[in-house]
Amino acid sequence: xxxxxxxxxxxxxxxxxxxxxxxxxxxxxxxxxxxxxxxxxxxxxxxxxxxxxxxxxxxxxxxxxxxxxxxxxxxxxxxxxxxxxxxxxxxxxxxxxxxxxxxxxxxxxxxxxxxxxxx
Numbered sequence: 001x002x003x004x005x006x007x008x009x010x011x012x013x014x015x016x017x018x019x020x021x022x023x024x025x026x027x028x029x030x031x032x033x034x035x036x037x038x039x040x041x042x043x044x045x046x047x048x049x050x051x052x053x054x055x056x057x058x059x060x061x062x063x064x065x066x067x068x069x070x071x072x073x074x075x076x077x078x079x080x081x082x083x084x085x086x087x088x089x090x091x092x093x094x095x096x097x098x099x100x101x102x103x104x105x106x107x108x109x110x111x112x113x114x115x116x117x118x119x
Contacts, residue, residue: 004054009107013047013069016100020076023097027088035088039079045072046104059115066112073105 004010020043024036046069053065080101084094 004051007050007054007111009104009111010047010050010054012100012104012107013043013050016097016104017043017047019093019097019100023083023089023093027083031088035079035083035086039076039083042072042076042079045069046076046108050108059118063112063115066108066115070105070108070112073101073108077101077105 001007017040020039024039027036049065049069049072053062053069056062056065077098080094080098083089084091
C-alpha cells in the first residue's frame with residue numbers, strides 16, 4: 001500500500017463526505033452555522049484523520065488518529081439522528097448516509113483492532 005488513498009475505508013469516508021455535503025445543502029439556511037456546519041466538520045474529520053494518521057508512519061500514532069476518526073463518526077451519527085428527528089432531509093437519503101457511516105465505522109474498528117494486535 002503506497003498511500004492512504006489506497007485504503008477502502010478512506011475512499012468510503014470520502015464518499016460519505018460527498019453524501020453529507022449533498023444532504024446538508026438541503027437543510028434550512030438557518031442551520032448553516034449550526035447543525036450543517038457541525039455535520040460537515042465531523043464528516044470531513046473522519047477522512048482527514050485517516051489520512052493524517054497514515055502519513056505519520058508510526059503505528060501508535062496511526063491508531064490514535066484512527067480512534068479520533070472513529071470518535072468523529074460517533075459525533076456524526078448523533079448529529080444525523082438529530083437531523084432525522086427534525087425532518088431536515090428525506091428519510092431515504094438519511095438512511096443511505098447512515099448505512100455508509102456504519103460501514104465506515106466497522107472498517108475503522110477492524111483496522112484499529114488489527115493494528116492494535118500487531119506485534
